[in-house]
Amino acid sequence: MPAFRDDDPIRVELELKALPRGSAVADVARQMTSLIAQGTFPAGSRLPPERQLAESLGVGRSAVREALAALEILGLVTVRPGSGTYIRDSTSELLPTTLSWGLMLSGEHTAQLSEVRSALEVGSAVLAAQRIDADGVQELRAHLEAMESHTGDLGAFIEADAAFHLQVARAAGNGVMGDLLQTVRSLLRVWVERGLRSQDQALTACREHRAVYEAIAAGDAAAAGAAMDAHMRTAGDRVEHAETPAGAAVEAVAAPAARTVSAPRKGGRAAKLAR
Incomplete structure (x- = not known):
């Protein structure tokens, strides 16, 4: 699987352009989306760590973190704990569609997605x-008990909730x-996670x-429906x-990109460099 090696900063600098100081999260997300659309980052490749991306772009790590969260909402990347952030397979075919979905993630449309x-x-x-x-009831009970035992660990609680x-x-x-349901939940994932802030809510x-x-x-x-x-209603x-900067970044990236993006070139410059 292609990867951007941590010990290859020159290559990363070639692909990324430093942004003006104080750039918004949306600016970082736009540049990353553009590189994905152009095929610079091929499907399946691993992105550099947050630290290296932040240094190359000249922004803080928090901006990179939120930008990557926006790209994950759009389905362009996937985060694998302990491994890194990867470009999703089949991104080239799905990019225009995911960006169109992203247009819905403004404040009003997020509320409408919640209704859906x-x-x-x-x-x-x-x-x-x-x-x-009977087996389904047993599995459902196990997930409920996992939630109840992790109210003090919101990350684990959210995973059990999703399960x-x-x-x-x-x-x-x-x-x-x-x-x-999986599609809608994926689009709302960051908002759901940021909305759960305390053990009382859990x-x-x-x-x-x-x-x-x-x-x-x-x-x-x-009774189940009720x-x-x-x-x-509570959720x-x-x-x-x-409130999340990633949400604003999604809207900013999706609005112009959905009108202009084309499928990535297969075998682009970065793909050749990775061979």
Whole structure:
């Protein structure tokens, strides 16, 4: 797999241009998106670490971190803990589409996406209550217990939360609904994470998830839908009040790029250098 080696700063400098001092997160995200669109960073390649990117661009590491979060929202990169940030496979084919989706991530449209997510989550809960089997109930309970045991570790809590909702979608037995839900959840991921800020909020979420679990386990579709709807209202309020520079960067990158971006060149200059 191609990679930008940590000990090859000259190559990184060739690809990245220093930005004016005080540049916004959106400026960093725009340059990175442009390089991805041009094929400079080929699919599957690993980006340099935040420190090296920050030095090459002449910006702070926090700006790089938020810019990469914006690109992850758009589906252009994936972050692998302990390994690094990688350009997503098939980015060339998906880039115009993901940027068009990114246009929706302004304040108003984020709220609308939350409404879409709510409808899908409630529908999944109703179907799950009707279709879940004993093994599915056991898995759902395990994810709930993982949430309840990690209210003091918000990172682990968020992972268990996502696993709970994924299990509900699986139990619903509707692949199309599950795929749509995954797409919307991915677009809202950063807002969801930034909106959960305290153990008290995590405890509230646990109570709401337990109500969903108990209704699904009992096979009560109406109660499952009502419990999930109540949870989505709380979650929607958190998303609405979550502020993140990555969100502004997504909108700034997507608006102009979705109109002008073309598929990356295969075998571009960076790909040749990586051989």
